[in-house]
Amino acid sequence: MIIVKIGGGDGINIEGIIEDLAGLEDPYIIVHGANALRDKLAEDLGQPKQVLTSVKGYTSVYSDEKLLDVMMMAYAGLRNKRIVELCHRHGINAVGLSGLDGKLVQGRRNKGIRVYQGKKLKIVRDFSGKPQSVNAPLLQLLLDNGYVPVLTVPIIDEQNAAINTENDDVVRVLQKALHAQMVINLIEAPGFLADKDDESSVIKDIGAAELEAREQQVEGRMKRKMLAVRKLFEHGASKVVISDGRTAHPVADAMAGKGTVIA
Amino acid sequence: MIIVKIGGGDGINIEGIIEDLAGLEDPYIIVHGANALRDKLAEDLGQPKQVLTSVKGYTSVYSDEKLLDVMMMAYAGLRNKRIVELCHRHGINAVGLSGLDGKLVQGRRNKGIRVYQGKKLKIVRDFSGKPQSVNAPLLQLLLDNGYVPVLTVPIIDEQNAAINTENDDVVRVLQKALHAQMVINLIEAPGFLADKDDESSVIKDIGAAELEAREQQVEGRMKRKMLAVRKLFEHGASKVVISDGRTAHPVADAMAGKGTVIA
Numbered sequence: 001m002i003i004v005k006i007g008g009g010d011g012i013n014i015e016g017i018i019e020d021l022a023g024l025e026d027p028y029i030i031v032h033g034a035n036a037l038r039d040k041l042a043e044d045l046g047q048p049k050q051v052l053t054s055v056k057g058y059t060s061v062y063s064d065e066k067l068l069d070v071m072m073m074a075y076a077g078l079r080n081k082r083i084v085e086l087c088h089r090h091g092i093n094a095v096g097l098s099g100l101d102g103k104l105v106q107g108r109r110n111k112g113i114r115v116y117q118g119k120k121l122k123i124v125r126d127f128s129g130k131p132q133s134v135n136a137p138l139l140q141l142l143l144d145n146g147y148v149p150v151l152t153v154p155i156i157d158e159q160n161a162a163i164n165t166e167n168d169d170v171v172r173v174l175q176k177a178l179h180a181q182m183v184i185n186l187i188e189a190p191g192f193l194a195d196k197d198d199e200s201s202v203i204k205d206i207g208a209a210e211l212e213a214r215e216q217q218v219e220g221r222m223k224r225k226m227l228a229v230r231k232l233f234e235h236g237a238s239k240v241v242i243s244d245g246r247t248a249h250p251v252a253d254a255m256a257g258k259g260t261v262i263a
Numbered sequence: 264m265i266i267v268k269i270g271g272g273d274g275i276n277i278e279g280i281i282e283d284l285a286g287l288e289d290p291y292i293i294v295h296g297a298n299a300l301r302d303k304l305a306e307d308l309g310q311p312k313q314v315l316t317s318v319k320g321y322t323s324v325y326s327d328e329k330l331l332d333v334m335m336m337a338y339a340g341l342r343n344k345r346i347v348e349l350c351h352r353h354g355i356n357a358v359g360l361s362g363l364d365g366k367l368v369q370g371r372r373n374k375g376i377r378v379y380q381g382k383k384l385k386i387v388r389d390f391s392g393k394p395q396s397v398n399a400p401l402l403q404l405l406l407d408n409g410y411v412p413v414l415t416v417p418i419i420d421e422q423n424a425a426i427n428t429e430n431d432d433v434v435r436v437l438q439k440a441l442h443a444q445m446v447i448n449l450i451e452a453p454g455f456l457a458d459k460d461d462e463s464s465v466i467k468d469i470g471a472a473e474l475e476a477r478e479q480q481v482e483g484r485m486k487r488k489m490l491a492v493r494k495l496f497e498h499g500a501s502k503v504v505i506s507d508g509r510t511a512h513p514v515a516d517a518m519a520g521k522g523t524v525i526a
Contacts, residue, residue: 044308077343081425094365095401098350100359137408138358
């Protein structure tokens with residue numbers, strides 16, 4: 001089982017990815033983002049996103065009810081359905097689902113994020129949280145009947161409310177539930193960069209043991225991504241490839257070991 | 264099997280409907296609209312909808328690629344996922360799907376709609392069409408495993424492209440595929456009105472044989488709705504209730520025979 005994570009950046013070559021997947025022999029599921037689309041939609045609707053930075057330095061989007069609405073439109077609506085359509089055009093029998101559907105991805109809502117407002121420490125609670133478990137029988141039911149699940153946020157919390165979460169964390173609980181051997185993470189960069197401003201600084205191989213040290217070297221979203229990768233290995237993944245989603249054949253490239261291979 | 268169609272008007276009491284469904288003993292599936300939401304979103308995004316009127320007098324929305332995007336956001340995204348969330352809050356194990364997912368609803372794209380532009384006859388082709396068939400095994404798979412499908416547009420055409428269609432037509436193909444005995448159609452009116460401007464003019468009972476005559480008495484969307492109802496009976500429905508979706512308990516009311524009962 002392979003989990004293919006398609007980043008939500010504007011430059012990702014979704015058509016190339018789906019083309020590649022149509023030729024893949026191993027079973028797989030797709031998890032996708034839509035952050036650039038969400039940000040543009042939020043802007044267009046006059047409600048630009050706000051970003052919170054926790055006291056520990058992790059950033060996240062402030063997810064009030066209105067932002068959840070926008071997410072449902074961008075992730076579970078437009079991006080998910082256009083990917084499903086593209087899959088069918090390439091002969092992939094896709095079924096698009098959010099974490100709400102059949103409680104596919106169940107999480108726990110954050111109690112509150114500790115942030116500084118100026119110099120004052122404040123606790124902000126929004127509709128965000130961490131995925132805890134997966135409705136694996138539903139995924140298995142679809143896979144066994146020849147469907148390819150195409151998953152995205154939001155997920156569902158313990159009170160049955162829709163919450164935002166990081167797709168990287170969704171990949172983590174999916175990997176654990178499905179015992180996926182390999183995770184392909186297609187992003188808007190040629191891999192994990194030693195210097196975030198220099199695309200030629202791709203680190204080819206990272207040992208799983210080095211991940212914690214690497215995490216300390218980076219900031220913002222990449223910091224969170226490295227944390228998510230580290231957790232994948234704690235739960236039994238054997239290979240994670242962080243590879244360029246912008247090339248002509250992103251999945252073929254990742255399978256050939258281009259990008260950063262963590263094993 | 265009951266098909267519950269939830270209209271897409273602003274005044275529909277979705278929470279009341281879901282509350283009622285939580286207590287329903289018969290198996291059912293949900294089909295929902297989101298036209299008011301779509302129209303508002305299209306306005307907010309600066310691309311207000313255009314309505315075509317065919318030479319035969321049937322109206323439909325001009326569905327170009329951008330409108331399809333907006334539909335995916337409004338129907339398959341926001342409205343579908345919020346209904347699914349509400350279902351889970353009321354203990355209904357809902358799975359939200361568009362007609363694209365697993366090719367759930369397959370249709371044929373319109374060759375073109377004949378419209379008058381001024382006095383000139385013109386053929387306009389957009390991404391709209393008519394549903395032809397249903398992936399009944401996928402629906403049955405979900406139903407057999409305890410899930411309640413929550414369905415909406417768009418659907419998929421013979422070239423695997425997303426197309427817009429009337430949800431009333433989707434209900435028709437679903438009824439045929441699932442041999443549903445009853446269709447509950449919850450709208451923003453107390454039932455079928457003899458005078459469309461007078462809510463007290465509800466026609467309590469209509470014989471299936473009278474439907475064609477009734478269809479000639481009405482205009483616009485209602486004309487299309489009556490045509491869809493007529494086709495339901497051609498395909499074996501035994502009861503259609505057109506009832507008020509705005510009351511405190513719309514489904515309970517419909518089950519009690521309030522609104523227009525067609526049998």
